[in-house]
Amino acid sequence: MHALDARRQWLARRHDELLAALRVRRDAPARLQVIPTVVEGGGTASGAGREVSAPSARTALLIVGGVLVVVAALVFTVVSWGRLGIGGRAAILLAVTVCALALPGLLRRRQLTATAEASAAVGLALVFLDAYAAREAGLGGLDRVGTAGYWAVLTTLMAVGAAVYGWWQRLRLPLPVGFLIARLPGLLGTAALGGAAENYATAMIATAAVDFAALYVLTARAATGPAGFRDRVGGEQAATILVTGARVVGGGWALLGGALAVWHAVGASSPAEVMRAWVPLSLLALLGTGLCRGFRALPPALRSAAEGVAVVALIVAVGAGLRCVTPSGWAVAGYAAPAALIAAWAAVSCARSGRWTKPARGGSYAPPPEAAAAMGELVAASTMLLLTGVVVLPELAHALTRPVVPGMELWLDGHPQRWSWQLATAPLVVLWLVVSVLATMAVLRARTVDDRHTDQLAKVLHNTTALAAVPPLLLLPVALGLPYGWVLAAAVMASVAVAVDVVRRQGAALVPRLLGLAASGVVALLWSSADRAAVLALWGTFAVSAAVLAHVLSAPTARPPVRTTACVAGAFAILALGVEAVASGITAGLPGHVTAFAVLAVAVIAACAAAAWHRTPGRDQVSTAVEGAGYVLAATALALTARHPGALSLALAVTGVAGLAIALRPDRRRAALMGTALLIASSWVRLALADVTVPEAYTLPVTAVALVIGHRRRTSTPGTSSWPAYGAGLSATMFPSLIATWSDGNWVRPLLLGAAALLATVVGVRTHLQAPLIVGSGVLVLVGLHELAPTVVQVFGLLPRWVPLAAAGLLLLLLGATYEKRIGQARRLRDTVRNMR
Template sequence: MQMESPGCPDCGTPLGSPPPASCARCGLPLTGPDAYALWQVAGELNALDTRRRWLVWRHGELLAALRARRDAPVAVSAGAVPAGVPGFASAGWGRAGAPGREVSAPSARTVLLIIGGVLVVVAALVFTVVSWGGLGIGGRAAVLLALTACALALPRPLIRRRLTATAEASAVMGLALVLLDGYAARQAGLGGLDRMGTEGYWAVLTVLTAVGAAGYGWWQRLRLPLAVGLLTARLPGLLIVAALGGGAEDYATALIATAAVDFVTLYALTERGGAGTDGVRDRLGGERAAAVLVVGVRAVGGGWALVGGAIAVAHAVAAVSWAEVVPAWVPLGLLALVGVVFCRAFRALPFALRCGAEGAAVVALIVAVGSGLRCVTPGGWGVAGYAAPAAVIAVWAAMSCARGGRWVKAEAEAGAFVPPAGVAAAVGELASASTALLLTGVLVLPDIVHALTLPAVHGVELWFDGHPQRWNWEVASAPLVVLWLFAAVLAAMAALRARSAAAANTDRLANALRNARALSAVPALLLLPVALRVPYGWVLAAATVGSLAVVVDVVRRPGAALTSRLVASVAAGALALLWSWADRAAVLAVWGTFAASAAVLAHVLSAPMRGHPTARAAARVAGAFAVLALGVEAVASGVTADLPWHGTAFVVLAVAGVSAGAAAAWHRIPGRDQVATAVEGTGYVLAAVAIALTVPHFDALSLALAVSGVAGLAVALRPDRRRAALVGTGLLIASSWVRLALAGVDSPEAYTLPVTAAALVIGHRRRTSAPDTGSWAAYGAGLGATMFPSLAATWTDPSWVRPLLLGLAALSVTVVGVRARLQAPLVVGGAVLVMVGLHELAPTVVQVFGLLPRWVPLAAAGLLLLLLGATYEKRIEEARRLRDAVGGMR
């Protein structure tokens, strides 16, 4: 079909091919970007028109076809109705199955088979226990054997008829009847079975049942008998231990041995190459059933092993002698063996499962070694006996992870990542050993915390009581050894990670390990002289010097490993500051020293060339701490000099003032504005603390507020701190209020006039700088601060002076509002003036109303309403003009 030549977009004249530069008829340009865009739009519109014409044609064709089949029967299927078409879903179209069927046929079949099987087994149990007493031994055996044989023989013909679910149910009933046969045989004394022990008999019976159920299911290609055999196999080991009268370690051994048998069986069936796996699939009828069986065996066996391991661990931890420890080694060794084999032999298992198996083996080994060491070490060293093997294994595992220049990273390769053989073992060992070491650290944590905080506890008595008791600073050796082991493991892991990481300085794990190493190594080092009975002063000096040494190193080399060195310095400094409270002279020396070192550190780290975020954050913290330390120094100096608290407050206030001046100076240095802000903010906190210390003494409080207010006005001289004037003014006003309260002044104007003056001045400056500011924002709060409290006092004041002065003030404000056309002065002044007038007229009105008859007010009110009604339109118009006039003011 020959396509039509395009026409001119304006006049429609055919243009030919190729089109000319402009239309020959109307002269419309046909080149350039606009013409190109116009051609695109025209092409899309033509395509839409073509598509619409085809849809209209198709609609008519389909409608004609449906009309031709109007009288024919229609069968609606689920796929015949398009999804999402309105009207069809509400009519119930497109649903599979007949309406009203809420249970599918397979579900109904399963429920029926389960209920039927349970009822048959219950009936057999009732028959066995209750109702067969009238039968002889032959009759009993014949009935039970016949029922069992029928139940076990039915699955094969049922499977041939493709009744697989019924066959599974029949097989399970047959296995249940086997157990009833065993019970009946023993109750009847068949072959002298009643003379056997109960536990021993049932152990043998459950072993035979488990093996027979597994073999029967494998032979008949059934799934449920295999599950019955797996679950029944849980019992023989426990029953044998019960028959032999074993202890907790024997039960743990039985549980772990049962799990080991499960894993060996599973390995024999699925891990011998493709033949074994294919055989399982064929026997169970598909890949899904085989996967369910494998997962079930793993879950049941793993759970049994974990329960046995938990019992063994608890028994070994609670053992106090070799006679109790040695038997506990048997289940622990078996658990370790099972975990190692499970991790290293089942290489097709998920990575996490293999890690968990190796971790369980490591836990068993740690507990076994730790329980043995506890028996040969002195009292109190039991936790260290568990920490030592955990530390050794953790370091060994870390070396295995770092071997080859890399740690374990689960990165996909060609869509499937299979870790190397030793990787899962190394990760499991590292995780379990680290967790065990962490638990030992938690156990000794109370002793470590007590040793670290003992000087501070003594300091509380020193500073608040004044008569402290003698104290002895010591720490046990065993908790300190555990802390040293923890720090050593972290140091080794940090070194290995830094060596193997491609970029150690930017590696998050390496940095975290270094920081954790610093946090644990600092108290381990500083508590060592305490354990060696070094005097308190020397220990405090060691902590202070150690922190200062790290600060000096940071000042000399600000870049390398900055975070870890800062963490070490902060840890040592925090301990030194905490320990210094045990002596007043030590507080003055240590806090002053750290204030100076923090100021130097803030100065160095806030240099413009230090662009690292950690350096900037550390500079801000150091600057704030320097001010805080000076504040503590001020308080300690005042208490040491026996100054009262309100006297000490002014020393703290002086520190706050100095910090504000230092912040102003630092703000002028490029790049140090953030440090200056931190210093300034900490100074404000100290000022608030100083004012709080003077609250019980009003004279000192008034002076402190005045000094703070003047300082606030001084801060407001900075261009970037203009708003500090508000705070300074507020503090000065508060100071005047305190002074007035001390003088016994109760007139509200004495308190409100300073606020009004300050607010009006600030509002006037605001309107001057920003002419679009409204009068309410500028003057409303200031006028109301004095007039409304004075108006409230007027109604309770019998004197004529306050109403007169308030009325004059309100009149002046109203006149100013009218002259300046400002809404806030007009409304506030007018309202107060009216209220003052009402106050003055109130006695006269009351007196007049008392002289007039009672009907006069009612009549006056009625006449007033009539007058208002007669002049309604005029009054409304006048009210509108008044509203517009007032609304036009600002």
Template structure:
């Protein structure tokens, strides 16, 4: 008889409906009486699990509700109609600020601490007043009482008091040991302190754990766990151990912790009662197991760090051999935890295998350090890391999973890889991922170690180029790179390539099914391979020209490949193109002829790339590449112009016109490309690059006014030419502004200091543009149309008038302001009226100021004060009338446009 099931009871693979006679993966029979009974048991267990989950959830809800009422006023039960106790609040003078459990816990803690302090004082201070018999009797009696009290206290439901008594008893045990040695009981004072305390803490740790297990107490077990940290360290100190001995002791302690934890939880894993009941329930057991794993794992990592640090700096081969002992123990511990402890979480098992892999890498690298040539020590660590990473990548690919395996069967058994590949047990998957992560990290660290040497080799030509183009006479330079850093880089590139290929093959990666991890690995491999390949000629000692030629050829080859196949794996090739091109451009700076050749070649290549890619209906990435290529072609030509002028010995302000010629040519090319179908975005990029070059050209002429005026004029004319395009009408404003700026420079060179000579062209242009805007766009106000134009001349002229003692400027400015005011009133325009009237008033005040000052100088000082007071009285008397008049004036002005 068949029954429906979500999966195979053994391997967990989905069976479908109806299920087959045998599992298609593990070949488990699914028919017959035994199979029927198994389905029944499975169904009942599922029902029990569901019931248990509901009860646990209900328990948590009720407990949370009661905890929320913990701080409420006290309540007493009264008889209810159904016989159940009803809760009625008890009124009191004030609510209690401390709950009963909190008060009890505080009292127990304070009481226990006081008892221990009293025992210490008695042992240290008052010990000498008693004989040997009395001393032993008092301490033993106190210890025995404290350790014997928990059982009767638990029977009376005083669990917290029992835990406190046990803690006091354990503290007294240590005091007993201290007192016995201080008194020389049995010759203990002749025993070394470290050895004595090693034995005592070991016995106390074992006794505390056994005592807590026997008495079913929670506190003694973690106390014993923490105290178990000390015996191995104290014993090593007693024997005069070295760093590797301490590392061995710490790792051995962690191994014992995991072994004891496995022994305690084995029965619970098998479904038998034991550990959970002994420690006070499932929650307490989970907490204790988590703490024990954390402590043991931290202790193992501490020992591993000591062993690794000692192996890396070991002064001799014999010291390396001694360091292999803790490293080997760490490897054994990590392997056993990953492959033997099935109850451990997946992440912890993977981490254990990763630690073991790091120990292997360090052990091998430390040994190879004494057999490899000088400078190759880092390769001794990189080589095993690369081998382990490649092996782990192969294991991940074979298992069909690169992440934590999905679980769907009983006991958390995995249900198979994402692609239905061969089944891999969780231990193998955890081992593969742990080894891969650890080896990759170790390989990355070796790359960080050799990074300064690689960076120095990469930027060595640039440093020489800075001195060359700075105008000095740079000394001779050499370009060298040791082979060891390059080998590390090659190993990294090879591992990344292997991981990318295996990942793509494992998940069925392809153009139709992109995988993020495979793409990231492929891109990282591309970026790593570029310096690895281009620095190889440097390591081989080839001349500078050959190395630069190799970089240029590689970049051009990749660009040709992108043109031929624009849709196939574009991003990795673009990364390679950008990396090779950047290195070639940077390295070319070491030679003037190389700069001209390389930048010219790349400008032509980029122009061809932009032209070809923009001519096809391609995806957005390809179109973006075309835009970038077009902009780079223009900028490269600008650099070519600057380099040509510098090579020819031309001044900067003369070289600027070569750059400006490139910018003007770029504007013309952009206009031509804009008329071609599908090339609008490339045209915009080329045009923007041309604008940037125009700005650079103008900046190069800043220190030479004649050249600056000419550059501004040429750029302005070019801007007016650009404005001939229907979609670039606003370029006329920029062109006009540049021409005006050019005229300003010319006026400054001619010694003209009157501001009107500079501002009148702007005013005229602004008024013409504003008038056309107002007539062409109905509803345009007078301020947007005429405000800026009128202010451009009148405000600077007004500012210059106050420092000008001549009568011509006030007369002309006043006449112009009067004319503008009259026009504003006649046309009912607000901007001319306000600007012209305001300037006219200020001109009048300027003309009246000397007379006013003279009159005020002839009058007595009290007259201005009296006049001001009378004016205020007059304004106050006619306040309402003046307010109405001001409002009418405001409304009249507002009614204007």
């Protein structure tokens, strides 16, 4: 206590010095003002290099001083309590508290507003210490009162008293302090009464309701003259900060209570618990509705959020009640049904209130007040409905993919296990509710806006509705318990019906129908995997349907989206025929490398169809898509024969011939390169099967083809360098043969390779071509080194060890003596080579 008192006295002295310096600065003339800064030693320094402004120093001093006073009072209350009697202790604490609370009025009259705020804060803190000390001392029998109840009453009085005191004294700090203290009475009172989770939620929501009611009363007097709300709290900025903070704290407190109420309602297991959960949920719904409908000072976004919270509370309350009376498994539907009804009603309200009205070009749109409530209801109900859809999504996904597992066992193992296909009705009802709300919103949005083709939200709603309507439509026979064949037939009929509608009405909305067609087709194909006959029938049917669709939609007068659809349909037709070929081969018991030739036949058919459609005006895009699908099937066929070299060689040969045939088209000349490469690869596989290990057998055909192609390129394109024309062809044979020469002890290969390299070198010199000269001479030198290597090694073994060193030294001297001459000759040789083509 002695140390604290000494520190307090030093802070008081520094406080007086700072105030005196500030008064000097205020009273000094503007041109002679000097900003003094008080240092701890008691002197002053010029303000030219100060780092802390005067207001910051004042605030820091007040905060530190106030904290130290509170700490001193706390130490006095806890430590030194026993040294005084009950009367003396009460008198001291009460006197200090009264002084602290009475000083702000005097300080405000002397224009010491910040000091007044600090004094008020100290006084409010001392009130808590007074209450604590009074109960600990048993003053008036307070020690026999329950702790939670005592503090509940005290915090209530403190919250009201702090707000009234701050309003009366025109102080900023007591109002938010009282507002924050008001969080505690409800929770403490509930704890004193032994309440459950729903009681705590009710207390929190009720506290938030009282907050907004008090805020409404205060802000209603904002413009009542000098005694208005803004003047009371210290100006426009302070009023804005206080109101915003009160909204955030009150709204957050209400949301916390609402989350607790929702958690209790969802987990309730009996009607009594549900009824108890209705109390906070009803209070939350009333609070949200009141804020949206009656609190006009809130921005439209906050009003929509308040109405959304009310809708969520209402949906949870109704859903919890329905869960108690509906059969088992229908709990999610109990939440989805009210959400769907409110979402549909909110969509109608949005359309009627003009929330979706499209403004004129260049104009602005101000939504009416009713639009905020409708929008909040729509967003909240739609979100709740989507959450229920997410809850039932695993069960729906399992039903959608149920035939896939036995289908995989059927095609991979050949012996599938017995399986059953079932789906409860409740998840399907939830999905139908989602689709119904989406359809309602799409129709209302399209009718409200002036131009539905330029409204992106209307398009998204239509497309989402079309995509989401497929699973409940196709799963309806499953929920009704129909056999597998009937369910599959219904899916196929739905796909065919949509395809016929696309063909007949090409000018209508295309994207939603295409999404429905794609979704229904994918589901039908997945479901068909559980039966071999179904796979053969369905993939063949879909291939023919897609081909017809591509032919009809690829008319020259078709719109770009329709042509894109035709391209996709054409590619799918070819891929479906490939799957049909694979399924037929597996069903017939053929091995994979034999089935590959059926797939290769489909690829050849695709190439022929692409060539035929390419000659038809306006169908070049479809031709390209069909050709690309054929390439995919050709690659698949080659992959199926990879483990059987004989079949692989034949498949490569067939594919190469097909590539050369494609190269007959004027726009596909480059296909000859791929066809030639495939034929060469086929010959390599055949040579490997014949145990041919001579590299020239593999490389000479490549060299011949490459040299012929390079020569034709130089002939057709003057100015082509010799490297792209002949470099690859010469290297394809010479470099592998050179590598084999160094590991071959026979003399035939070095002789033939040397002769070929010599011929290439001579041709390069005679024709002034760089590639034959460099490749041929380089290989010739390396072949010569290979032939001289044994002799060189033998000679080096016979010579004394000093001879190589002497020879190397003499060589260096000779090179050094003729350096300039050799450099000139090297430059002339370099220029000569560079001048070659």
